[in-house]
Amino acid sequence: MEIEIIDLDFYYSGQVHALKNINFSILKNKITALIGPSGCGKTTLLRCFNRMHDLYPNNRYEGKVMFEKRNILNKEEDVIQLRSKIGMVFQKPTPFPMSIFDNVSYGLKLKGIKNKTELSERVETSLKQAALWDEVKEKLNKNAFDLSGGQQQRLVIARALAAEPDILLFDEPTSALDPISTGKIEELALELKQNLTIIIVTHNMQQAARMSDNTAFLMLGEMVEFGETAKIFNDPIQKLTKDYVSGRFG
């Protein structure tokens, strides 16, 4: 088990009760999909795992998110360190306004790695892991914005991988991409799970069914059902789940 979520509640600005008593586990080297109608709390839940909500001081977590035998919601948690172990990829590609090389080496330099050979090697490894190396190896000094949307998304993944994370969080990573780029990201995620754990928010149910091992179905901030993806899609326990996955509402 990689992450265990125990009685998790989350409040925006101390008021909006966006997550209610969430309990489930994220398994290591698996892909877990978070699905549910718009506004049900998928992004909110994903952002608990690397404490992204801390950017606003009145947001409040209750309960536990256990990772490496400690509750990462504790005040003492080093969130900078946490975010290098639990990386995040957003809906729209978010490269920095700098070269391809500098995008990937950015975090490494912050960590104090100065040796040029080491930086080059780690940039190459990360770009290879993100299935982007062959497309960019001749133009590492070009601006990242010269890349296509799909390439930018893989660049962002390479940047996250350079920090050698244990977990990658994806928030609808392909919703701004064409089908071919989407396929590449899906293929890449399946490849990456050999070495790390992936949690992906998607409102594309075919994508969840294709990619994930486990699926959590949320509604109105509550976990309706969690289980193996095949079970959730083909033989769910809850009628609500069945109605949702069969497209009766959404």
Ligand SMILES: Nc1ncnc2c1ncn2[C@@H]1O[C@H](COP(=O)(O)OP(=O)(O)O)[C@@H](O)[C@H]1O
């Ligand atoms: N910054 C915020 N402040 C207050 N409420 C928010 C904020 N962000 C999201 N919410 C509310 O929290 C709920 C869950 O939102 P979200 O996690 O973004 O849903 P999803 O990703 O499933 O579409 C919604 O009711 C939304 O309106």
Ligand SMILES: [Mg+2]
């Ligand atoms: Mg969302």
